[in-house]
Amino acid sequence: MRFFCYFNRFLHDHPTSTKLLLLSSLSSGGVVAYAEGKKSVSPQEITQKKRVVVLGTGWAGTSFLKDLDISTYDVQVVSPRNYFAFTPLLPSVTCGTVEARSIVEPVRNIIKKRNGEIKFWEAECLKIDPVKKSVLCRSNIDENLAGNNEFSLEYDYLVIAIGAKVNTFNTPGVMENCHFLKEVEDAQRIRRAVIDCFEKAVLPGLTEEERRTNLHFVIVGGGPTGVEFAAELHDFVHEDLVNIYPSVGDLVRITVIQSGDHILNTFDERISSFAESKFQRDGIEVLTGHRVMSVSDRMINMTAKSTGEDVAIPHGMVVWSTGVGTRPVIQDLMEQIDQGNRRILATDEWLRVKGCADVYALGDCTTVDQKKIVEDISEIFRAADKDNSGTLTIEEFQDVIEDVVIRYPQVELYLKSKHLFSVSDLLKDMYSNNREEIDIEEFKSALSLVDKQTKSLPATAQVAAQQGTYLSSCFNKMEKCKQNPEGPRKFRSGGRHEFRPFRYRHLGQFAPLGGEQAAAELPGDWVSMGRSTQWLWYSVYASKQVSWRTRLLVMGDWSRRYIFGRDSSRI
């Protein structure tokens, strides 16, 4: 992710050099990924090391492991999957544009580079005991093999990065009748299911109505994953399948159901409407303002939000791509630590699970509970008001402003929303009419709207990876920062926080729309759409691959698709 970060900053500064970058980014990404230090450790040291248990090998867990200094920790990793998957390419796997194996890298290959000191167990965590500081794990491997499948691990620090499960919002029939798109196996299943729909539709003796039903592909959720899958499927059908199933080419229908008013509604409006008009041209139906009430094996039942009318449409296959839910093991932990009434596990701004010592959580399984500035406003005022005059001068406020901005990132978002460029603009705003001092009420009212800008972070690979990198850097300097805290001032208790809190930097987001067209939100509110954006997508996604092997495989798959099309064998 470090590379992605450099890459995007560079792009931001030099927006026109996109194409030149293609080759250089492809050739340098791997160097960064492989530039791991090798340190050898004597056995004596190992016993004194703190034991870190990492649950999960997704974006968060892997990026945490990649930079962790293993000379100071004894690391054990537990995950039911022995590989890291490059999930942003999952929609491409559903239609065979990219092969499943091209986007996975064995965890053991990744940790082997860390000099063999990290241990990996292929198992699922069943229970976290934050009192005894242990986790109970069970391997899902074939019961017929010899040996017990359950084991416990004790930890000094626990890093939870197990991701989320799908969220069906308890809609009846979804679990039984829908496909999901979270795991590599899901993508492989979808690929087989698409071929099944076509093979069934061409069989002798079906009515045209039955053929149409089987070839109606429905995607629930107009977020980036759903939209990308719809686009991939459209390309697969129209570039490949209609040629080998010519008799049913005209019967195919793709529908995206979105409860909101627009698809891609987390993106810039321009992207959202570009996507909608592209889909309209392509014949992909977009059904906005409809809420799915239930899904049966052949029908999907919805309610139109505006009219309250019930609509039922027959389908061949439904892909459910909306929402994330909390896994049972996390739910159980939450009940143990008084978070039982929350929807999702909360951490503080340092990714420490609230109410539970030495447990960290990152990625999709958690949310950062950002402290509100209003809660601390009296303490900030008191800390800034060094002379206890009851009023703050500009100088006094300037003295604390840096710590305030670090501790409460919503301040920065607030400035942006007010089109203020720096904190000094905020000060000018506060101390208007050449006033030199403000009292606490004025201070409160000036900052009262700041907390409204607090945003919860999206459940994306980018957030997870940044959190992993952040947490490993904290772990690496833990001893050092105990002596010399580098974080912002503690306004309540005095002193300083050990580390600066985690801050997410949004480096942009892609939305591939099919037909070699993509849209992208890039840093600095720059929006890019069209064919060149697709090339940017190719180059960024190739450079972000975790290893040279997957990088070459993914590029090979893209080339194969250009030359031979996508494979339609049902395996």
Add this chain to the structure above:
Amino acid sequence: MRFFCYFNRFLHDHPTSTKLLLLSSLSSGGVVAYAEGKKSVSPQEITQKKRVVVLGTGWAGTSFLKDLDISTYDVQVVSPRNYFAFTPLLPSVTCGTVEARSIVEPVRNIIKKRNGEIKFWEAECLKIDPVKKSVLCRSNIDENLAGNNEFSLEYDYLVIAIGAKVNTFNTPGVMENCHFLKEVEDAQRIRRAVIDCFEKAVLPGLTEEERRTNLHFVIVGGGPTGVEFAAELHDFVHEDLVNIYPSVGDLVRITVIQSGDHILNTFDERISSFAESKFQRDGIEVLTGHRVMSVSDRMINMTAKSTGEDVAIPHGMVVWSTGVGTRPVIQDLMEQIDQGNRRILATDEWLRVKGCADVYALGDCTTVDQKKIVEDISEIFRAADKDNSGTLTIEEFQDVIEDVVIRYPQVELYLKSKHLFSVSDLLKDMYSNNREEIDIEEFKSALSLVDKQTKSLPATAQVAAQQGTYLSSCFNKMEKCKQNPEGPRKFRSGGRHEFRPFRYRHLGQFAPLGGEQAAAELPGDWVSMGRSTQWLWYSVYASKQVSWRTRLLVMGDWSRRYIFGRDSSRI
């Protein structure tokens, strides 16, 4: 296969030019595969065409379809798999040397080249009714899709090429506890199972005994498939897995169990002993003379044939790779046509199912029942004895010998076994001591040993492919040959057979032994072993690929393996 045939004949004539051939074979194989004629057919013609139903899309079915002249037939193909799989590479798929998708080609891609006139249905044949001339089929596609899964097809000619099922010889526990290696899915399952054994073996809390058990891989059957799998597995373990599972590298054990005295006992003795000594050096245990009595989830029970002693060894995984059995649908057909007491469906030498008009069978599901020469010997004598003298002169015999050799291929094998180079040598042998005539008893005694040379054809891709090509050429000239039969003389009824009977040409056989070593039996009793044979194997297998796509993918996989090793992700 045509190309393979040319290729091998060339090799035979120029045994030293093996390496030069590598590039040229790679670049020309595809041209032959793609050189399909395109003919357009008007709708009127279609109705008058004879309906051919082909069951199966393996080697036999696909090679039949590849050359069939579709301007004269209305062709429908039924197979539960919508792809052709290059089965000789299945052992490579089990360990990820080659990806599953690289060895499959959609049937629709293959038949698309035949101008869209061949219809394909993804379904399994449940019942053949040779009286009504129809087949009942059922699709195995998800029941939830709309439309009936069963349908019937009527035929004028039926071509059965559905292959064989595994044969467990009713050994208890084999179906439940063993892996097989007949389908692409089997190979994928084995790949995951191997990784499971390693992941389980490294889990915390297992005893060393349990780890050893999980890492004991047993292969039952020392034929080419079993031996190649053992070799692949050995390479996978020692080239890749020991590096990422270093703690258990020493505990791995691979055992090949063979009931006969040698592995690869259908090959030349030199190859068999080369393989045995290679395996001994590699540490692959070969347990000959042991018959497997039962397999449980953790143990495999055998009897040593020499001593009668019972042996039980614990295992982590068993691959059963011995014998072929008859599928239920064929068994059912056999009972309808008075073949119920046979083990395997019999055809005559023209691949026509015995006792059943207009039904052909080829590949692993059938065996050619070669007519014995002794049964016809009086008729041959009578036909040859034109002057009814009761004795045959050399001239009289020479007049029929060509037809005899064509009709009874065992004659040629007999000559070979007696080290006679041509039929005239046989005549010299018969008419020894300068005798000019022989009577019927002498004639019978001279040919009495010929039938002992009759061999049933092995269940290999090569036989199946040659049968497919043969049958399509018969179909293509059916009208012509009805007018002008080109087959040998009918000694019993007079006249001529329409076609020459099928004759198998053994073009050689490879046995890859791991570590870049292979052994090969090549035409003309030429035996080749070692590293250069492995390169010959690469070049022949690349050239035999059914399409340029799979050819490039397979070569890409081989290169990837060289550079990055095999992937150990459990997907």
